[in-house]
Each structure stands twice: as structure tokens, then as C-alpha cells.
Amino acid sequence: xxxxxxxxxxxxxxxxxxxxxxxxxxxxxxxxxxxxxxxxxxxxxxxxxxxxxxxxxxxxxxxxxxxxxxxxxxxxxxxxxxxxxxxxxxxxxxxxxxxxxxxxxxxxxxxxxxxx
Amino acid sequence: xxxxxxxxxxxxxxxxxxxxxxxxxxxxxxxxxxxxxxxxxxxxxxxxxxxxxxxxxxxxxxxxxxxxxxxxxxxxxxxxxxxxxxxxxxxxxxxxxxxxxxxxxxxxxxxx
Numbered sequence: 230x231x232x233x234x235x236x237x238x239x240x241x242x243x244x245x246x247x248x249x250x251x252x253x254x255x256x257x258x259x260x261x262x263x264x265x266x267x268x269x270x271x272x273x274x275x276x277x278x279x280x281x282x283x284x285x286x287x288x289x290x291x292x293x294x295x296x297x298x299x300x301x302x303x304x305x306x307x308x309x310x311x312x313x314x315x316x317x318x319x320x321x322x323x324x325x326x327x328x329x330x331x332x333x334x335x336x337x338x339x340x341x342x343x344x345x
Numbered sequence: 346x347x348x349x350x351x352x353x354x355x356x357x358x359x360x361x362x363x364x365x366x367x368x369x370x371x372x373x374x375x376x377x378x379x380x381x382x383x384x385x386x387x388x389x390x391x392x393x394x395x396x397x398x399x400x401x402x403x404x405x406x407x408x409x410x411x412x413x414x415x416x417x418x419x420x421x422x423x424x425x426x427x428x429x430x431x432x433x434x435x436x437x438x439x440x441x442x443x444x445x446x447x448x449x450x451x452x453x454x455x456x457x
Contacts, residue, residue, distance in 0.1 A: 260443050262443070262445075269432075269450070270449075270450070271434050271447035271448060271449055271450050272389065272434075272447055273447075274444065274445065274446075277443045277444070279443055284443060285442075285443060285444060319388065319389070323443070324443070329377075331376055331377035331396070331438040332377075333379065333391055333394060334379070334391070334445060335391070336381075336388040336389050336390070337388060338387070338388045339388055
């Protein structure tokens with residue numbers, strides 16, 4: 230099974246709302262990622278968790294808060310977002326047991342977020 | 346800082362012709378170079394990858410070449426088909442990190 234799943238597929242929220250994006254993988258991967266992708270742009274790295282610990286935060290505003298409850302799950306908590314945060318949010322995973330930090334990344338289908 | 350340049354930004358080819366997309370990376374410590382295909386509204390899908398200890402890799406109509414000295418790598422698609430039309434992203438992963446830096450993307454159009 231090489232699948233990463235994400236929920237919800239679409240999310241519309243107001244600037245005062247609090248919502249969460251969820252990501253799950255059952256490939257035994259030890260690294261999980263959040264990316265933001267704007268239209269016609271490449272994925273932009275936000276956060277990386279490795280072995281359930283936050284290892285990379287690409288200076289993301291605090292209105293985005295990641296959480297890794299266990300090795301299979303990754304959440305992204307959203308609060309007080311701005312309209313410019315509207316984008317496709319992609320989750321990815323990599324690093325099978327015994328693998329290397331540069332192993333293949335598998336992407337989820339993404340959550341399309343619209344902030345009104 | 347870390348950077349991956351990708352060219353061209355758009356590429357149109359006739360069905361059956363070949364397409365070549367080139368990327369240049371800045372960090373000589375990079376050791377893993379995947380290529381992703383992304384169709385409209387879909388997730389990026391890995392189509393081929395290469396590690397720094399290999400100069401070339403081929404999978405049917407798709408091949409990737411790596412020149413470590415010049416710090417560039419290229420995607421070659423032969424006998425292009427309309428279903429190859431998509432945005433292609435190269436990426437570089439820096440040795441010892443989990444950080445993948447993506448190129449700016451190439452929109453490939455295969456004309457029937």
C-alpha cells in the first residue's frame with residue numbers, strides 16, 4: 230500500500246474559524262511533511278516531522294500549527310487564517326524503516342483550502 | 346541558499362516527438378533527484394528518480410540523466426503521447442536532510 234490519505238478534500242473557512250487538516254499513511258514511513266501549493270507554483274515546504282518530532286519548520290506563521298499524534302498521523306491546525314493562505318495543502322511521507330533520509334516521497338491528494 | 350532552477354517553463358511538442366526538461370541545483374551535497382508529474386487538480390506523482398551515484402536511469406519512455414560536476418539533471422520523454430501533458434517538477438534532496446527543494450515546474454503540452 231503506497232497511499233497517503235488526506236481529509237477533507239475541500240475546506241472553506243472564515244478568517245475567525247479554527248479548523249484542522251488530517252493526513253494518514255500506513256506505509257510505516259518515519260517522516261511526514263506538509264506542503265503548501267499555490268496555483269501554477271511548485272509545492273512549498275512548510276513542516277517536516279521525523280520520528281514524530283518536528284525537524285523542519287520553514288518559518289511558517291504561527292496561525293499554522295502542526296501536530297504528529299503518532300507515526301501514522303499528521304495534523305495541521307489552522308486558526309485566524311488570511312485569504313492569501315488559500316491554496317492546496319499537500320501531505321507527504323517518506324523514509325521506510327531502515328531507509329535513508331532521501332527516500333522517495335509519496336504525496337496525498339491534498340486539501341483545497343479557501344479562506345474567505 | 347538552496348535553489349533548483351528548471352527550464353523551460355512551458356514546452357509544446359508534437360505527439361511522437363521527444364521532450365527534454367532541465368534542472369540545475371545549487372548544493373553540491375544533494376544526492377537524490379526525483380521527478381514528479383502533476384495533472385490538473387491532482388497530487389504530484391513520482392515518475393522517475395536518480396541518486397548521485399548513478400549517471401543515468403531509464404524506465405520505458407522516460408529517462409533521467411545526472412551530471413554531478415555541472416550540477417544539473419534532465420528528464421527525457423520519448424515518443425510523447427497526449428496523456429503526457431501535465432506539469433513536471435524536478436526536485437533535489439540535500440544529503441542528510443528531509444528537505445526537498447522543488448524546481449519551478451514545466452508545463453508540457455503534447456499536441457495530437
